[in-house]
Structures are given as structure tokens and as C-alpha cells.
Amino acid sequence: MISIDQLSEVKASADAAEIREKYCDNGYVVVRNLLDRAKDLQPTLDEYATVLDREARAWHAAGELASDYADLPFEERIIKIVAETGDRIYDYFRIFFNPPSATKADTPLHYGPAIFGLLTHPRLLDVIAAIIGSEITVNPVNVVRIKAPERYLPPDHNYHVGLTAAWWHQDQSVYSEDINDIDMLTVWLPLTDADKDMGCLQVVPGSHKGDLSLHCISKLQHKTGIPEMLLGPVRHNIETKVGDVHFHHRRLQHGSLPNLSDRLRFSFDLRYQPTSQAHGESAGVPGQTMVPGFIARSPSQPEREMRDWREWAAYQEEMRQQFMAIDWENAPAANQFSSDHRYCI
DSSP states (O other), X not given: OEEOOOOOEEETTOOHHHHHHHHHHHSEEEEETOSOIIIXXXXXXXXXHHHHHHHHHHHHHTTSSXXXXXXXXXXXXXXXXXXXHTTTTHHHXXXXXXSGGGOOTTOOOOOOHHHXXXXXXXXXXXXXXXXXXXXXXXXXXXXXXXXXXXXXXXXXXXXXXXXXXXXXXXXXXXXXXXXXXXXXEEEEEESSOBOTTTTOEEEOTTGGGSOOOOOEEOTTTOOEEOOGGGSOSEEEEXXXXXXXXXXXXXXXXXXXXXXXXXXXXXXXXXXXXXXXXXXXXXXXXXXXXXXXXXXXXXXXXXXXXXXOHHHHHHHHHHHHHHHHHSOGGGSOOSOOOBSSSTTOO
């Protein structure tokens, strides 16, 4: 493996042409200091702190936690709770029904004004516009990642993706084939710092220029990813500070390291696409293309933009009903994974 330090990164003051050039050449770009910690990100952390406090108190009262850990700061409190309950708190932090096939009437989901404000933040949308154009739809598949230090994770637990190290993959692989041509953009937005010890992202620069790689379902390790022999030779560790935002192509080969630190790595995977590629009023989600996205920016038709978080809440509940109505056993394949290729062991 070859590793080089020349990252695809720009300052927040970079113009659209520089951002797009870096993105097109490398398949990703990191915009440093794009968001302000106190003004732009703290409201989301405060919103989640309220959710965490509510659930911790309820679980402690029910005898399911040794303590509610109310005296601890937010990050330390999550680590303590994860150490006792595994990824249970993920269910209350998520902003998308993941997996969609498990959606029920009482499946927890979080939606609130701070997170909606982050999804539609003008500076975020400005960078997205530089990459995919100014007519922007928010794809429904937005995922929160709660990555506690691995040594505190309970053993023998089937964790949600994001709580542990991620195998090398391309985001396009988790969608059905009928949306392969959608110019979907992943926005990786850290709510905490993410250095190498904390389990930062890794990418293979330029790998987006190839086709979708083979993604194996490992029978031995019970994980899914790209076999090592199919990965590009150059790897970048994407270390980020709070306020930095990473943008990458749907076919960029990427993964993440284990969290070997004592700190929480907390982030979002957000997804956006050109409204013209959103099947009219729908956007692609795994195994099902007819689930609505929402329009975050439309210079040509600004009246179509969603601007109120309560609309987003209603939209999320409509999605719940749609997912519950789907016959998932007979739905199209929800991914493009393989288990029978000779490389898949």
C-alpha cells in the first residue's frame, strides 16, 4: 500500500471552480472550517443531549442502566451508555429508518429544528451546488454515526454500521442498480474531531473514475466490503476537526479506521442529488426508488424549497408509512453485494 499526504482539501473561502476541480480530480474534497462550532454545530449537539438525557433517565429508572450518568459531559455520557447497552442509543439518534425493512409504527426516529437546519445550511448547500449544481434535493438516506472507543464496546454484539471500523466500500453499492446513474453526493460531517486514533475516514483518491467494484459478503468475518486486491494503491487518512466537512463521490472507495482513542467519534453521512435526477418527486433509497426526497434549494422555483423543520417531521412520518406498506420480501434487491464470487470468502 502506498500512502501520500497530499490531501484534496480547500479553505472555506475557496471558489466553486476550485472546489469542483479538486472533487472531480480526486473523487472527494474536504472544506476546512466550513461551519462554526458554536453557531452551526452546537445546536445539533444540544438537541441530541436532550434526547440522550431523556432515554438515559428512562433506562436507569427501568433498571437497564447502572446510572443515568447525568453528571458527565455529552461525549463521555454516550461512551458510558454504549459500554452498558451497545448501540441502543443509535435507534433514538437516527434520522432515517435504517434499515427501512425493519420500520414499524413505534420505530424511534429523531427529527428536530437543529438537525434540519444543518441539512439545509446555506454554506453546506453552496459547496454542494459547486459540485452537483444549484437545484438540490436531499436524499432520504442520511445516517448518524456513533463511534465509541472500541475497547468499551460490549463483545458479541451485532452493531449498526458506524459504531465500529468500516470496511472499504463505495456508497453506490448499498443502492439498487436502477439508480446507479444518479449523481449522488455524500457529505460526511463530523460533530467531533476525527483523527487517525479516533477512527477517521480513509479514501482511495481517484477511485471514483472506475466502475462499481465487487463488494463481497464475507462468510468468515460477517462483513461486507471490497476485497483488498481490488483497491487502489494510494490511501488518504482524512483527519478532520469540528467545522470541517468532507464531500465525496458515490463510487469513491473509502472506509474508516477503528476508534482506538478514549474519545467519541460522532458524525453524519448526509446525501444529496440533483433535483433533475430525483425521479420527479422521489429519490433513491436502498431497495426502493419511490420514496420522496425533499428540495433544499431551487433558484428556479424557490417556492418548492422545504424551509420548516415541521414539514421535515411530517415528511419523515410519511416515509414511515411508505416503508411499512412495502412488501420487503418481494422488493428489488436492496444492494449490489455478492457472496458467490471467487474473491468472496
